Amino acid sequence: MNIGEAAKTSGVNAKLIRHYESIGIIPKANRSDAGYRVYSDADVNILSFVKRARGLGFSMKEIKKLVGLWRNKSRSSSDVKNLALTHVKDMEQKISELQSMVKTLNHLAKFCHGDNRPDCPIIDSLAKEKA
Amino acid sequence: MNIGEAAKTSGVNAKLIRHYESIGIIPKANRSDAGYRVYSDADVNILSFVKRARGLGFSMKEIKKLVGLWRNKSRSSSDVKNLALTHVKDMEQKISELQSMVKTLNHLAKFCHGDNRPDCPIIDSLAKEKA
DNA sequence: CTTACGCCTTCCAATAGTTGGAAGGTCAAG
DNA sequence: CTTGACCTTCCAACTATTGGAAGGCGTAAG
Incomplete structure (x- = not known):
C-alpha cells in the first residue's frame, strides 16, 4: 500500500x-x-x-x-521494564512539579479580586517574592 | 551594570x-x-x-x-486572574494525562517478569492492543 | 490525446525555549 | 603590549510535529 x-x-x-x-x-x-x-x-x-x-x-x-x-x-523483558519504569519516574516527577505550580497559582488567585482594580496578588508575587 | x-x-x-x-x-x-x-x-x-x-x-x-x-x-486584576486560571486549567489537564499514562504503564509493568525471558506484556500491549 | 485532480516525492522553514559554539570587539590589570 | 575576562552578533542544535512550495506520477473524463 x-x-x-x-x-x-x-x-x-x-x-x-x-x-x-x-x-x-x-x-x-x-x-x-x-x-x-x-x-x-x-x-x-x-x-x-x-x-x-x-x-x-x-x-x-x-x-x-x-x-x-x-x-x-532474544530481548530480555527486564530491558523493557527498566525503560518503562524509568519513564514512569520521569512522569511522576513532572506531575509533582505541575501540582506544585497549580497549588501556588491557585493560592495566589484566591486572593486576587478579579475586578477592575489594579491590585493583584499574582502580579505582586511575581514582581517581589521568591516564587 | x-x-x-x-x-x-x-x-x-x-x-x-x-x-x-x-x-x-x-x-x-x-x-x-x-x-x-x-x-x-x-x-x-x-x-x-x-x-x-x-x-x-x-x-x-x-x-x-x-x-x-x-x-x-491601569490594568485590571481580572485580566491577570483569567490568565492565571486558564494556565491552571492547562496544567491540570496535563497532570491528568500524565497520571493516566503512569497508571497504564504501572499496570503493564506489574505483569512483566523483568527477567531474561523475552515475554513482556508492555511490548505485547504496544504491539497489539489499543493503548 | 490531453487535461484535471489527487496522490506522491524532496527540501526548507516554522513552532517553543534554550543552549552551544565561532569569530570578533572591548576593558582592565600586569 | 599582551593576557584574559567580558561583551558583541550570527548560526546551529535540541524534540516532535506541522506546513508549504515545486515538481513527478496515475487514473478518469472530455
Whole structure:
C-alpha cells in the first residue's frame, strides 16, 4: 500500500511517517518503480506500535529503543521494564512539579479580586517574592 | 551594570537575556559607547519577574502578556486572574494525562517478569492492543 | 490525446525555549 | 603590549510535529 493508506490504517500522519523514516525510528520503506514508498501490514504494525508508545508519553529516543527491543526476539523483558519504569519516574516527577505550580497559582488567585482594580496578588508575587 | 552582572543578579542566563530581548519579551536594553548592554535595577526586576513566571510554568507568550500587565498601572486584576486560571486549567489537564499514562504503564509493568525471558506484556500491549 | 485532480516525492522553514559554539570587539590589570 | 575576562552578533542544535512550495506520477473524463 502507499503512504497515504498506511497513514490512514496506522493513524500516523504521512508526513510524520516520512519523518520517522528519516530519523531512523522505522526502517526505510521499499519503493515502487515510480519511487513511491510501499508498505506491508508488518510495516503498519510498527507504525501503530510507535503511535501507541507516543500515546504513553515515551520520547522518540525511548521509542527507538522499544522498537529495537520489539523486533529483537532474544530481548530480555527486564530491558523493557527498566525503560518503562524509568519513564514512569520521569512522569511522576513532572506531575509533582505541575501540582506544585497549580497549588501556588491557585493560592495566589484566591486572593486576587478579579475586578477592575489594579491590585493583584499574582502580579505582586511575581514582581517581589521568591516564587 | 553589564549583562553578566544582570544575569547573576536576576538568575537569568546572559544568553537567555539577549534572546528574551530579541523576541520582545523584555524592552531593548540601553547601550554603552562600546555597544555593551547596560541594565538598571528596574531592568533586573523585569528579568526576575520573567524567571519566576517561567518557574510557574507560564509560556513565553503568556509571560509577554504578564509583563505588559505588570508594567501597565491601569490594568485590571481580572485580566491577570483569567490568565492565571486558564494556565491552571492547562496544567491540570496535563497532570491528568500524565497520571493516566503512569497508571497504564504501572499496570503493564506489574505483569512483566523483568527477567531474561523475552515475554513482556508492555511490548505485547504496544504491539497489539489499543493503548 | 490531453487535461484535471489527487496522490506522491524532496527540501526548507516554522513552532517553543534554550543552549552551544565561532569569530570578533572591548576593558582592565600586569 | 599582551593576557584574559567580558561583551558583541550570527548560526546551529535540541524534540516532535506541522506546513508549504515545486515538481513527478496515475487514473478518469472530455
